[in-house]
Amino acid sequence: MTEETMLALDGVTLAFGPKLIQRDISLEVRRGSIFAIMGGSGCGKSTLLKSMIGLLRPTTGRFSVQGEDYWAATPARRDVINHRFGVLFQSGALWSSMTLGENVALPMQMLTQLAPDTIRRMVELKLGFVGLSEAIDLMPSEISGGMRKRAGLARALSLDPDILFFDEPSAGLDPITSARLDDLILNLRDGLGATIVIVSHELPSLFRIADAGIFLDARSKTPIAHGSPAQLRDHCTDPQVHAFMTREREQGDNNP
Template sequence: MPDAPMTPDTLLSMRDVTLAFGPKLIQRGISLDIRRGSIFAVMGGSGCGKSTLLKSMIGLLRPVEGRFEVQGEDYWAATPARREAINHRFGVLFQSGALWSSMTIGENVALPMQMLTDLPPATVSRMVALKLGFVGLSNAVDLFPSEISGGMRKRAGLARALALDPDILFFDEPSAGLDPITSARLDDLILNLRDGLGATIVIVSHELPSLFRIADSGIFLDARSKTPIAHGSPAELRDHCADPQVHAFMTREREEGDSTP
């Protein structure tokens, strides 16, 4: 468990965080550090609290205990106005894409800029074209979510997450429901965000091929003890973690005959 002082390249950190919904404990004792320009994975089985931890990181759930810092600033001790300003540094890709069905793809991507900036319409249009071009959806600007595939909706959601040029991106199960080829293409986009734009990325996932391919480090949450039981990259957890639950999770596809690296 991380216990060393934060380094200058630490962008997000948690110390002894407890998450709960009323009397229902979700996770306790969460401590982690996320380096600038890294891809950090939140791992674990179903019901362990992965998405709940992500919700806390983006300001939707206040911890019962503990401290959450963004570049050394205590997020929950800040004023509401300051928290809102910090949130503008975040981009979020929700599991379903969460696009407005009554709006075109271009309108979906434009919405954050229209609501949170004073950019003129012509500039917004140029930015929408730029974001959609980055995710390979230049020709989908006038289409509605119902007119494109699931993989394209994920990429459209990613374009919207990039609308305000955030330096921290949060992805909730980005590969869920996608075929292996489409999932691999999305992984490529995520790697491009890190390598090309220098983005810091937090990803919730149980998809082993994606985790092994893109994640630099991570945390493993246990549903039974309701605590984190391992920290490290997916490869480190697979090859060196002695906990049988972690080992079983990280090797399950290999045991099923797949070629996980």
């Protein structure tokens, strides 16, 4: 990881009309880091992620990508920036009427001039990276939830983005499948040099992969802590943060 700032928010407020979601959000995501957006239910984690991928314009504040003001750019320039982003949505968001290969190929077909045989080879490479090369012609309904997450990850990689956004990638997965997905995410950072922003409430995954983060508070509607999950667990004195970051440990202590 370098000290280069890839993404930055400065004094951002997010709202839907009069409904305030979060205010005074400031953060920096360094190149090659895995940055976690943390907090309890309803605090605005996914809303913040949507804003960072260009789906929700902040009410106030600045969002920049490598120093370039995203919302001050022209729509054409924002499209160029968006092509640097890969997104894995919580459900995988695969097209149910398409095979896995067709799902992964779609961004390349829509946004590049690559020949069909080249696209096919690229699809095979992306699915191979996530361990699904033999499932290229299967439909989403024919595979498990964990495989659908991996297929969604392959599609997120289709345009070779250098910035990846994951919304609850481990949600609904068993511990073994979740750990395998964590390994894939670490490989993306270490092998491809990707910068990753992840929304998650899964503590084992957060402690294993995230090296920086922000904690959003639902009551005050402001960020109340910054740091890696381990730093927040071991050093943050805010009772809400402490309860969130130690909940599984305390549950384990109370089990007979």
